[in-house]
Amino acid sequence: MSQPARVLISRLTLTNFRNYASASLVTDARLVALTGDNGAGKTNLMEAVSLLTPGRGLRRAAFADIVRKSPPHLQGPDQETPAPDGWSVSALLDGDNGETRIGTGFSLDTASRRVRIDGAEARSADSLSEYLRVLWLVPSMDGLFTGSAGDRRRFLDRLVLAVDPGHGRRVADFDKAMRSRNRLLETGGEAAWLDAVEAQIASLGVAMAYARREAVTLLSSLITEHAGDDAFPEAALSLEGPFEALSASIPAADLEDAYGELLARGRPRDRAAGRTLEGPHRTDLAVTHVAKAMPAGLASTGEQKALLIGLVLAHAELTARVSGLTPILLLDEVAAHLDPSRRAALFSRLDMLGGQVFMTGTDRALFEALPENAARFAVSDGSVSSLD
Structure with missing residues (x-):
């Protein structure tokens, strides 16, 4: 198997983004530590990187809410400095495939997101996946195993999206078709219209389900390769729900027709419920702590974090x-809750991955075990400075 192409962000530039009027981070390091007080803007930098991919980034925020707010003393009709019209994030990518400049931004006037690649307007944000893959782990995900099935489903779809860029569009189109069906049921839409939208739902739903299943199978196989790693215990993954049971009992070639028939038969029930009750939008990701043979949600807090x-x-x-590209990995406050041995194991594993990693923490001591070639930056309100 050929080695993936190395990709790293050598320059990150923000304008009117959250608490940053203007900021730039320059580095050639693969492991990057960002330290500073709570509220200084460390996670804002991570969010900026996450927006260099399709979607709404690690906070899933409305784009209009990301625009930097003018200082109170400059607000009002007579302000000296106009309020920002929008925000922008750009990056210079460096690696085995040469240099590429990518950027994205949002304008309040047009209420639209724009994407540029090497100065040219891109057709959509999906184009960014050709140059960069970004993954993240943030504190809000700590309750993943004990939270709602919806949270795990969104996590699952992000897993799939990183290895299958078309998955995001399928999910969005499926959700749109599902809303159309629900409206038709509510308003007494004609059977012909329902037949058409249900055929679309069935086609998209089956494609979604198989993409999820393939990603989980591949991921499970790779996890098994690292079995025996005491620092990060082995997890077993499976997909659960009525649709998964249906797909397991029907040949693949017949699943789309079977799902369409299920939707048609369920119209009276779904009309009464006010929503569609059957389909891959109800699938759950089940995670098991293999060594203890228990659901991840029943493991200790530390074990859940390690899993x-x-x-x-x-x-x-x-x-x-x-993908053939080393991903950018964003780890927000990941080291704070790890003991020193597990922290050292994490840094060693990150170094072996070969991709670029951005990590945040309030205490510089958390990153003492990083290798000498790591980069360290101090983040204070609206500014970033190198500590090296």
Whole structure:
């Protein structure tokens, strides 16, 4: 198997983004530590990187909410400095395939997102996946195993998206078709219209399900390769739900027709419920702590964190293998809750992955075990400075 092409961000530039009027981070390091007080803007930098991919980034924020707010003393009709019209993020990518400049931004006037690649307007944000893959682990994901099935489904779809860029469009189109069906049921739409939208739902739903299944199979195989890693215990993954049971009992060639028939038969029930009750939008990702043979949600807080980190690390490796590009990995406050031995194991594993990693923390001591060639930056309100 050929080695994935190395990709790193050598320059990151932000304009009117969150608490940054203007900022630039320059580095040639693969491991990058960002330290500073809470609220200084460390996660904002990570969010900026996450927006160099399709979607709404690691916070899933509305683009209009990301625009930097003018200082109070400059607000009002007579302000000296106009309020920002929007925000922008750009990066210079460097690596085995040469240099590429990518950027994205949002304008309040047009309420639209724009993407540029080497100065040329891109057709959509999906084009960014050809140059960069970004994965992340943030504190809000710590409750993944005990939270809602919807949270795990979104996590699952991000896993799939990194190895299958077309998955995001399928999910969006499926959700749109599902909303159309629900409206038709509510308003008493004609059977012919329902037949058409249900055929679309069935086609998209089956494609979604198979993409998820393929990603979980590949990821499970790779996790098994690292079995026995005491720092990050082995996790077993499976997909659960009525649709998964249906797909397991029907030949692949017949699944689309079977799902369409299920939707048609379920119209009275779904009309009464006000939503569609059957389909891959109800699928759940089940995770098991293999060594203890227990659901991840019943493991200790520390074990859940270790399982989640191991899962994200395996996904980063899978993304590199499938996409042919080393991904950018964003780890927000990941080291704070790890003991020194597990922290050292994390840094060693990250170094072996070969991709670029951005990590945040409030205490510089958390990153003492990083190799000498790592880069360290201090983040304070609206500014970034090198500590090297």
